Amino acid sequence: MANYLTAIKHFTRRSRLVLLTAIFGLTFAVTGTVSVLPLTGHSTVDAQSCTPQYPYPKTDIIYCGLSGPSDSDYINSISNYYDSNNDGYSHTDIQTVLNWAGASPAMIAGMNTSNTVIGTAYSDGTVTVNGQLVGTGVLESGRWNPGTGGFTNLEGDVWYRAATTYFAPTSQAQVIVHFNSYGQADFAIMIECGNVLKFQPMPPKVLTCDGLTPSEVDTSLTYNFTAKATAENETISSYTFNFGDGTSQTVDTSNTTATTSHTYSATDTAFTANVLVNNSVTSDSCRAQLTTPSPNLVCVQLTASQPADNSQTQYTFTAQGSAQNTAITSYTFNFGDNTSATVPTSGLTASTTHTYAPGTYSATVTVNGENNQTATSPNCVAQITVQSPPAQPTTPAQPTQLVNTGPGDVIALVGLATVLGAVGHNLLMRRLARR
Numbered sequence: 001m002a003n004y005l006t007a008i009k010h011f012t013r014r015s016r017l018v019l020l021t022a023i024f025g026l027t028f029a030v031t032g033t034v035s036v037l038p039l040t041g042h043s044t045v046d047a048q049s050c051t052p053q054y055p056y057p058k059t060d061i062i063y064c065g066l067s068g069p070s071d072s073d074y075i076n077s078i079s080n081y082y083d084s085n086n087d088g089y090s091h092t093d094i095q096t097v098l099n100w101a102g103a104s105p106a107m108i109a110g111m112n113t114s115n116t117v118i119g120t121a122y123s124d125g126t127v128t129v130n131g132q133l134v135g136t137g138v139l140e141s142g143r144w145n146p147g148t149g150g151f152t153n154l155e156g157d158v159w160y161r162a163a164t165t166y167f168a169p170t171s172q173a174q175v176i177v178h179f180n181s182y183g184q185a186d187f188a189i190m191i192e193c194g195n196v197l198k199f200q201p202m203p204p205k206v207l208t209c210d211g212l213t214p215s216e217v218d219t220s221l222t223y224n225f226t227a228k229a230t231a232e233n234e235t236i237s238s239y240t241f242n243f244g245d246g247t248s249q250t251v252d253t254s255n256t257t258a259t260t261s262h263t264y265s266a267t268d269t270a271f272t273a274n275v276l277v278n279n280s281v282t283s284d285s286c287r288a289q290l291t292t293p294s295p296n297l298v299c300v301q302l303t304a305s306q307p308a309d310n311s312q313t314q315y316t317f318t319a320q321g322s323a324q325n326t327a328i329t330s331y332t333f334n335f336g337d338n339t340s341a342t343v344p345t346s347g348l349t350a351s352t353t354h355t356y357a358p359g360t361y362s363a364t365v366t367v368n369g370e371n372n373q374t375a376t377s378p379n380c381v382a383q384i385t386v387q388s389p390p391a392q393p394t395t396p397a398q399p400t401q402l403v404n405t406g407p408g409d410v411i412a413l414v415g416l417a418t419v420l421g422a423v424g425h426n427l428l429m430r431r432l433a434r435r
Helices: 002-035 044-049 071-084 094-101 105-109 407-434
Strands: 116-122 127-129 132-142 152-155 158-162 172-179 185-190 196-201 206-216 222-232 238-242 248-252 257-263 270-277 287-291 296-305 314-324 328-334 340-344 349-355 359-369 381-386
Touching: 071 094, 071 105, 071 116, 071 172, 094 132, 094 152, 094 158, 094 185, 094 196, 116 132, 116 185, 127 172, 127 185, 132 172, 132 185, 206 270, 206 287, 222 238, 222 270, 238 257, 248 257, 296 359, 296 381, 314 328, 314 359, 328 349, 340 349
Parallel strands: none
Antiparallel strands: 116 127, 116 172, 127 132, 132 158, 132 196, 152 158, 172 185, 185 196, 206 222, 222 257, 238 248, 238 270, 270 287, 296 314, 314 349, 328 340, 328 359, 359 381
C-alpha cells in the first residue's frame, strides 16, 4: 500500500509539471497570437465583432465598411486600413486596391477634413460632392464572382466593373471623396462596404490671384487698386481688398479684374496691401507695398494793389497757396512796418488790407498748414512805396488897396467938410452968446 501511495505522489508531481508546461504553452500561444494582430484602426478583434453595413459583406473590399460617423472617423479608418494593409478578415490587398484607384501613401497620410469629404456615387457612373459633379465613368471594385462578363480582375479575388453594369442594391451610395491640391477629385471609397471607386476626374478647378496694382491719384493720399485673377472650372464671386491700415473693402463681381479706391489718413507712411479672391485665394503677386507721399505746403504768390479811390496809403494784399497731403489753416501777412495780420481760412487764397505811412516797405505772407507746417517763397514778397503827400502851395500877399480918390470922391469930401464946418461954427457961436 505504501508503495502504491508513493507511486501516486510521483505521478502527481510529474502531472503537475506537464500541466504547468501545457498551461504556459497555451498562454504563450495566445499571447503571441494577440501580439501580432494589427493594433491600429479596425483591428481583427474589432472586425470579427462588427455588424456588416452592406447586405453582401463577403463582397466588401473592407469587411464591414468604414468606421464613422464623422468625416474625421472615416478618414482615420481609411488611413489605418491602408497603413496596416489588412481589414482583419485575411484581406491584405487594401493598399493594392487603393493604389489602383489613384491613391498613394503620401495622399493617404495627408487626408484631412478639408481635402476628404462625403459625397455621393450613382449608378450612372458619376460622383458628386455638395451637388457638384466631380467625377464620371466610375469603376467599382469588389470581391465578386466575375460572372458572365464586364468584370476585370485586379488581384486575387478582387474584380472591378463599370458602375453602369451593376452598382449596388440601390442607385446611389455615400462615399468618401479625396481631392488633390488642385481641388480635383481623384478617388473615392464607399462608406458601407469599403469598395474602392476609380473614375475620370473632372478638369481641375483653377482659381489664382494674379496681381494687385496700386496707383496714386493726383499726388494725394487716395489710391486706386486693381486686382486680377484667373478662374478655370471655378466661379469668381468677390475680391476683398485689405489696405494695410486696418480697413478693407469687398467688391462683389464674377469678373477676372476688380478695382476700388482708398484714401489713407497718414502721410509719409509705408503700407502693405493685399487682396483675397473669394475670401480665401491670394498669392505673393497679390500683395503690394506703397508709401504715402510727404505733406507739401507751398506759398504761390503775393500781390498788392491800391483801391479804386486811388488812396496813396491803403493797399489790398492777395495771397495764393497750395496744399498736397495736408490742409491750409491760415495766412499770416507781415506788412513790413512791424505790423501783421492773420487770416484764418482753409482756402487756396486769402486777402486783407493795410494802411501805410509814407515810406518804403517789403511785405510778405506765410501759408500755415496742419501740424505747424509753414511755407513762404520769393514769389510771396511785395515791395510797397508810399510817397509823402505834396506840400500845399503858398498864397501870394495881397497889395494894400488905396482909397479911391477920383474927382467925384473929392467933391463929396469937400461938401462933407463944408457941412461939418458950418455945423461946428454954429454951435460955437451959440455957446459964446450965452456967456
